[in-house]
Amino acid sequence: MSTFGTLFRVTTYGESHCASVGAIIDGCPPGLPLEPQDVQTQLSRRRPGQSNLTTPRDEKDLVHLQSGIEHGITLGTPIGLLVRNEDQRPRDYSETDLYPRPSHADWTYLEKYGVKASSGGGRSSARETIGRVAAGAIAEKYLKAVYGIEIVAFVSSVGKIHLPTSVCPPLLAPAEDNDDVEDALSPEFVKLLKTITREEVDKNIIRCPHPETAERMTQRILRAKDALDSIGGTVTCVIRGVPSGLGEPVFDKLEAKLAHAMLSIPATKGFEVGSGFRGTEVPGSKHNDSFIRKADGSMGTKTNWSGGIQGGISNGEDIYFRIGFKSPATISQAQDTAQYDGTAGTLAARGRHDPCVVPRAVPIVEAMASLVIMDQVLIQNARKSSAALLPAITTLPPTMVKPTAN
Template identity: 85%
Template sequence: MSTFGTLFRVTTYGESHCASVGAIIDGCPPGLPLIAQDVQTQLSRRRPGQSNLTTPRDEKDTVQLQSGIEHGITLGTPIGLLVRNEDQRPHDYSETDLYPRPSHADWTYLEKYGVKASSGGGRSSARETIGRVAAGAIAEKYLKLVFGIEIVAFVSSVGKVHLPTNMGSPSQVPDDDDDSVEDSISPEFVSLLRTVTREQVDSHPTRCPNPEIAERMTKRVIRAKDAMDSIGGTVTCVIRGVPSGLGEPVFDKLEAKLAHAMLSIPATKAFEIGSGFRGTEVPGSKHNDPFFVKADGTMGTKTNWSGGVQGGITNGEDIYFRIGFKSPATISQAQETVQYDGTPGTLAARGRHDPCVVPRAVPIVEAMASLVIMDQMLIQNARKTSASLLPPISTLPPTMVKPGQAQVNGKH
């Protein structure tokens, strides 16, 4: 479906080469200061043609706010927004009338619907993500303004070029009986997660915050581009300042919602949170996150192998996860394949395509993270408000009730 969310609901529309793309956002709280530039900032980070590492398609992606806002304030009613497609070249896709592009969605869309968009991948194109990014920018502004939540994503690998971190790396354990293990992530990477800013991320076209690694990533992307090929990579995202208690067990756990959101992004093939696959190699005695009391009197964990989520519920620590993006399917190399009627042939795709999608995927990942956290904040606040209207809890043992819960529920 094209709608995401429970209370903060986003419906996107549009194909790669139609008149416009956009979204309807329902459930945005009234009274939020909002102007077009709040949305445009993230759309401009996502748009094509930003450097020689991306597609040369020249779209300004100028957003138009259509409804739900008056005098710069949200009304609580549905917010409509659109972005016009201006640099369309559907004639670049005439070959796809005959050939399904290898590993693209031409064939599967035709099999599902019996008809498909004639150019640009239709709804499977990354152009669809404009609506997500615009909606995510609105959610993010509310989260930052009301709760101080920060969401920053960055490119953590391109091909075999990785940021210096142990997260997700193959085990170096010499034999099966040796349970020695390094930290899931290095202290340097932990520091990066705690402090990295979007300004640092955007300081290089690759959107990798490590200058040395960024230059190596650039060379890898250029090598793929010069060979009329493509290359994949990963994006890491950290969400800071999220309170404990978010997530809806058992089927809508916080990590399940994040995985759903991230794997709905075009070209994604993998998702891991916290220690991820690396955590499967670590004994529980080394993997557990011990609790301690922080200086401010709140509970915290000494380590964060869990990635800020335990039992499907946020524990107040930073949430961090990683998404794998495959090498883009559309390349300009001639590929042996078959036509829709089964006739063998050779396809050399035309058009303007990203040799690597991960730099432009960064704001998309941030947007989907914003939508998940926004929705979960509204759900949890609704639960807390409903509980606060009930009489005090006085019939349960103290160990079953959060300290102060009786007073909260009793409205003392």
Template identity: 80%
Template sequence: MSTYGTLFRVSTYGESHCASVGAIIDGCPPGLELGVQDVQTQLSRRRPGQSNLTTPRNEKDLVHLQSGIEHGVTLGTPIGLLVKNEDHRPHDYSETDLYPRPSHADYTYLQKYGIKASSGGGRSSARETIGRVAAGAIAEKYLKQTFGIEIVAFVSGVGKIHMPFASPSTADLDNDEIDDAISPDFLKLLHTITREQVDSHPTRCPHVETAERMTQYLIPVQRIIRAKDAQDSIGGTVTCVIRGVPAGLGEPVFDKFEAKLGHAMLSIPATKAFEIGSGFRGTEVPGSKHNDPFVTREDGSLGTKTNFSGGVQGGITNGEDIYFRLAFKSPATISQSQETAQYDGTPGSLAARGRHDPCVVPRAVPIVEAMAAIVVMDQLLIQNARKAASSLLPPASTLPPTMVLPAGAQ
């Protein structure tokens, strides 16, 4: 389906080489001051042609707000927005009439619908994410103004180069006592990182030492440029932190917060894996060291000492920073000649002519932020609706104090 969300609903439309792409956002609260620049900033971070590390397709990706706003204020009615496709070249894809491109959606779309887009990736193209980014920017402005929520994503790995996010393991086969699931320095970075720091480096990696290694990895004759020169590609990982989310979001048991977050993230093109909090590393740490003990914060509220849970426990947010990591595969569109088969099974050789990113992770950063904002926005509206409905009831007089939230507790 092309719609995501329950109360904050986002429907995207458009293919990679049609006239335009865009979205309809339903459920945005009325009264939010909203202008083109609120949306354009994130679209410009996502757009192609930003550097020699991205696809040379030159799209301005200028957004046009069509409905749901008057005098710069949302009306509460559906917001329509579109972005025109201007630099598209359908003729670059004539070979897909004969060949399903390796690791693309050509074959599977044809099997599902009995018809497919004749140029580009159609709905499976990353052009579809424009509508997501625009909707996410709107959600993000509301979240920032009402709850002070901040969302920052960054590149944490390219190829075999990764940011250090876990303490070095000192374990051997006879001793599984590992220091920490996540290093304190990494948790501190998550709590303070800004988009300005992320965007200060072309790799969008905020860790200085790793960024320098990536720079060496990315300069001409090195990794991404080397892959680009070889008509090849390379993958990577994006880490995201969501700060300021109140406790209580998430709908157990099937719509737990991390389940909705994983659903949203794995719907992004080219994603292959998702982990939240300590993730796979947490499986290597004994429970005695992985548990998050509760402590009293300076403001008197409860918090956790370590936050290895990544801000979610029992499928419900606990008020701590929410952080997760997402893996993006090496882009499937490469110009190398590949031995493959035509739709009729005839063996052959295919060399794609379309323009492509040799590595998608720098441009994926605002897409990840957008989907995170959409998830939080939807879950926040659901929880607020529940609280509003409950507030209309008279206080229950038969419940013991241990079953209700203490007065003044957060």
């Protein structure tokens, strides 16, 4: 469906070439200072036409806050926001009246609903993510103000070009009986996760925080563009400052909600948290995160193979994960395929398309991460507030009760 979240609920609307796209956000706490620019910053990072690596569709994506706010303060009532589609060219998609585009959603939407949007992929278009990004910016402002939470995503690979310190398979597989596997997180990557900022990410158009790799990625995307082709990649995201205790086992574990959120983004094909698939190569004796007492007196872990989540619940360490985006389905090369009636033919799609989606996917990943954490914060706070009304627990052993619990 088109609604995400339990207590912080976001409903998006709109198709690629309709009059507008946007969202209704229900459950935003009252009293949050909020101005259009708080939302516009992230929308501008997502918008098309930012560089020669993206679609040339010229949309300013200016947000209009419609409700739920007065004098720059949220009221606690539903927030409506709207972004108009200005650079519409539905005529560019006349070929899709005859052909379902290979690996696109034209065919499956028609099979599901019995009718489909005539242009641009309709709801399957990345235009739909505008509402997500806007809602995520609002959630993120609350999380930053109340908890100091920071969410930063960046491009970690394009095609076969990987950020050197990212979690990726070794070029040469180790011997089967050799358990001396290197840490999934190199010291350089650990430092990157702890210190990376959006300002550093945005220093280049590819949004990879490693200049040499960013240049190679840029050339790879340009090569795909020149060939009227496309290429995929991955985005890594880190969430810093998350309080422990978030997540709703067993079916709504924190990593399950993050996976749900990330795999709902268009063009996604994979998700891994913490050590991910690399962790399957490591024996438990090397993979386990030992507990330590930190300098500030709090409990923590010596390593972070778990990616900040254990048992489906946040443990207070940095949460990090990686998402795989496929090569965009719509390309301008002529492709042998079939028409809707099964007649063989050749499709040469027109329109304006991204040769690689990962640079523009960065703020979308950040937004969906914000929505998940915001929802889980509200759920956990409701539980804690309800528990605080009960008498203090005095009948259980001390090891069964958190010392600060009432």
